[in-house]
Amino acid sequence: MHLLVTNCNTTAAMTEEIAAGARAAAGPGTTVTGLTPAWGPESAEGWLDSYLSAAAVLDTLRQYEGGCDAVVMAGFGEHGREGARELLGVPVVDITEAAAHLACLIGRRYAVITTLDRTRGQIEDSLHAAGVLANCAAVIGTGLGVLELGDPERTLEAFVQAAERAKEAGAEVLVLGCAGMTGLQRAVGDKLGLPVVDGVAAAVKLAESLVSLGLTTSKAGGYADPLPKRRQWGPPEQ
Structure with a gap:
């Protein structure tokens, strides 16, 4: 595969x-x-x-x-x-949809720990479109930008602080809200006492x-193949 x-x-x-x-x-x-x-x-x-x-x-x-x-x-x-x-x-x-669906299988309420607060709105919209926003207790930013996640010690500290706020909001499961956090669940799971779902995994x-299972995207409706037409990708060739 x-x-x-x-x-x-x-x-x-x-x-x-x-x-x-x-x-x-x-x-x-x-x-x-x-x-x-x-x-x-x-x-x-x-x-x-x-x-x-x-x-x-x-x-x-x-x-x-x-x-x-x-x-x-x-x-x-x-x-x-x-x-x-x-x-x-x-x-x-x-990864957003996948992480939320798995989180719903192991807890009644989950929280997303992400990077900057400015991304919370689009994450909430994505979870709503996937039908799993109702189970989300909170989307909480760590205050770190995506490119700042390369500092493991700083990232771990910020994540744990955000996770405490998530627990106060009623979260029973945590979701890593950025692909750049992949692998962090191993470092924080035991420390927090909550399951941590990595979206990539x-x-x-x-x-x-x-x-x-031999299953793929249904082409019967909204995900039908694109209509044949001319599409311009990028600037016209000179």
Whole structure:
């Protein structure tokens, strides 16, 4: 089984970390290829970045020629998953949706611990679109930007502080609200006394399950193949 894992930004080092987390979660016989968009934001932290990222990720997926069995979209709360499901004939699993669904299976209420507070609105919208916002006790920012997550000690401290606020809000499960936090669940799970769901790992396992069950995106309605028409990707060639 071959999974594509798409980063939502152009920072290649983050793609490598995400892909490493995906490989750690994958079962025997599953290979993982990490994709970095050739253009777009270096980090996605707001509506503008998110829409730009969505177009870049879709452009990257449409040009990929290697083939795959499923795609994991590794951008928490970012746009584009519906477009990817139209574009592709294989399962597309978004880490936001995957993490929330698994969290709902192991606790009545979950909280998302994310980066900057400015991303809370789009994460809430993404959870609403996926039908899992009602179980979300809170979306809480750590105050760290995406590119600041490379400092493990600082990230852990900020996460634990945010997690205490999540527990006060009634959360029984925590969700890592950024693909750049992949791997953090191992460091904080015991310290917090709550289950911690990593979206990348959750999406990988759900993608593997869909492929193993022979299931893929329904093309009967909203995710039907795009209508044939001329589409201009990027500036016209000179």
